[in-house]
Amino acid sequence: MVDTGFSSYIHKAGAAVGVDESVIDRIIKPEKVLESYVSLVVDGEPKTYRCIRCQHSSLLGPYKGGVRFHPNISIEETLELAQTMTFKNAVVGVPFGGAKGAVCCNPKKMSHEEQMELSRLYIKSLSGFIGPKKDIPAPDVNTGPENMAVMMDSYSELTGQNTPAVVTGKPVEVGGTAIRTGATGRGVATVYKEYIKDVGYPIDEVTVGIQGFGKVGQVAAKHIEMMGSKVVGVSDSNGAIHNRDGLPTQEVIDWKKKTGSVVDFDKATNITNDQLITHDLDILIPAALANAIDKDTASKIKAKAIIEAANNPVTPKADKKLNKAGVTVIPDILANAGGVTASYLEWIQNTQHYNWRQKKLHNELDNRMKTAYNEVKKTHEKNEQNYRESAMQVALKKLVKTLKIRKPMYQK
Numbered sequence: 001m002v003d004t005g006f007s008s009y010i011h012k013a014g015a016a017v018g019v020d021e022s023v024i025d026r027i028i029k030p031e032k033v034l035e036s037y038v039s040l041v042v043d044g045e046p047k048t049y050r051c052i053r054c055q056h057s058s059l060l061g062p063y064k065g066g067v068r069f070h071p072n073i074s075i076e077e078t079l080e081l082a083q084t085m086t087f088k089n090a091v092v093g094v095p096f097g098g099a100k101g102a103v104c105c106n107p108k109k110m111s112h113e114e115q116m117e118l119s120r121l122y123i124k125s126l127s128g129f130i131g132p133k134k135d136i137p138a139p140d141v142n143t144g145p146e147n148m149a150v151m152m153d154s155y156s157e158l159t160g161q162n163t164p165a166v167v168t169g170k171p172v173e174v175g176g177t178a179i180r181t182g183a184t185g186r187g188v189a190t191v192y193k194e195y196i197k198d199v200g201y202p203i204d205e206v207t208v209g210i211q212g213f214g215k216v217g218q219v220a221a222k223h224i225e226m227m228g229s230k231v232v233g234v235s236d237s238n239g240a241i242h243n244r245d246g247l248p249t250q251e252v253i254d255w256k257k258k259t260g261s262v263v264d265f266d267k268a269t270n271i272t273n274d275q276l277i278t279h280d281l282d283i284l285i286p287a288a289l290a291n292a293i294d295k296d297t298a299s300k301i302k303a304k305a306i307i308e309a310a311n312n313p314v315t316p317k318a319d320k321k322l323n324k325a326g327v328t329v330i331p332d333i334l335a336n337a338g339g340v341t342a343s344y345l346e347w348i349q350n351t352q353h354y355n356w357r358q359k360k361l362h363n364e365l366d367n368r369m370k371t372a373y374n375e376v377k378k379t380h381e382k383n384e385q386n387y388r389e390s391a392m393q394v395a396l397k398k399l400v401k402t403l404k405i406r407k408p409m410y411q412k
């Protein structure tokens with residue numbers, strides 16, 4: 001169960017920095033895997049749903065990670081996502097551990113009320129294991145601010161204490177932060193800018209393609225266009241569009257809002273998703289789904305670099321191929337860490353009962369992303385390793401150091 005694709009990256013990082021196998025074994029295995037079942041009445045019939053919470057590591061702080069609503073989700077997949085959270089939080093230096101949660105349900109077939117009730121019951125079924133200093137859920141696939149408000153309410157009712165800091169990604173009215181929605185895309189763009197500066201490309205000559213034009217892809221596209229680069233192609237689940245002179249990103253956002261897709265935008269040509277991914281671009285940003293770039297697609301990629309905005313968009317086999325071909329991959333645990341960084345800022349404000357101004361929040365977010373990028377870059381330059389290996393090693397070293405301090409049995 002613990003032998004996930006991500007754990008192969010942990011083993012590799014361990015071997016590179018000379019960490020004992022017993023330590024790697026402790027770091028890979030989850031601290032707790034919780035499973036519960038809750039029941040709802042749907043269309044007059046009682047129905048039972050499986051809830052999962054994988055608390056992977058609390059070495060660096062309380063567990064932190066999203067809760068997704070999805071019909072097909074396994075404990076293995078949840079663990080892999082939780083491991084990723086542990087390493088992401090370590091890379092970006094937020095004092096949280098890693099977790100992930102899921103409710104096995106099909107939100108497309110459920111009413112809004114049923115989804116909210118399931119959010120309430122999820123927290124109730126895990127009571128005792130969730131809390132602002134224990135485990136702090138957040139939105140993920142098919143969950144959003146409204147689910148978080150209900151989860152916060154559920155926890156507050158159970159404990160008799162109003163506790164906004166128990167979840168992040170809440171609506172602003174109940175303690176959320178206005179920067180959270182755009183934070184991941186903004187962070188992706190910050191990492192993009194730092195990388196372009198490093199490799200010395202003139203930023204206004206760089207061409208970028210973005211696979212997935214949702215919350216993350218749209219914000220990244222807008223910022224990258226503002227930086228002077230050309231976003232020449234974007235896509236969604238219906239198809240892709242291309243304009244070699246650059247797309248007016250706000251107009252594409254408006255078009256998608258109006259029609260439901262980027263396809264048929266009048267200042268671009270329709271192409272397929274595959275054509276976008278394999279187009280002659282400088283930078284490709286996958287911002288849609290996991291495993292979007294497998295080993296077959298990898299061999300057709302012409303981009304010089306890939307910045308992983310989505311979680312796990314490049315499979316481990318594709319990663320190997322890209323490395324061999326000299327394509328730089330900036331890994332998800334660094335590139336999309338803006339979201340959890342903003343969540344951390346939300347949690348600080350909730351625990352301090354104090355609201356910061358938006359400008360301070362943006363500055364904090366930008367500085368933390370730049371610092372994380374530069375820490376990874378230093379390892380990359382010093383050890384001549386790729387960015388994923390470097391980011392994994394940066395995170396692993398922090399985890400091992402903490403493990404040895406907190407658990408003396410590992411101090412050999």
Ligand SMILES: NC(=O)c1ccc[n+]([C@@H]2O[C@H](COP(=O)([O-])OP(=O)(O)OC[C@H]3O[C@@H](n4cnc5c(N)ncnc54)[C@H](O)[C@@H]3O)[C@@H](O)[C@H]2O)c1
Nearest residue numbers: 184212213214215216235236237287288309310311336339
């Ligand atoms: N939202 C966040 O803060 C956040 C944080 C970290 C990681 N992520 C990851 O980033 C990715 C995108 O998240 P989001 O919040 O923007 O999701 P979203 O649902 O808002 O957008 C996803 C986009 O991908 C498109 N898409 C789906 N299948 C596609 C396909 N086969 N080809 C091309 N496009 C396709 C959808 O049409 C949509 O435009 C996910 O992998 C998510 O796990 C998101």
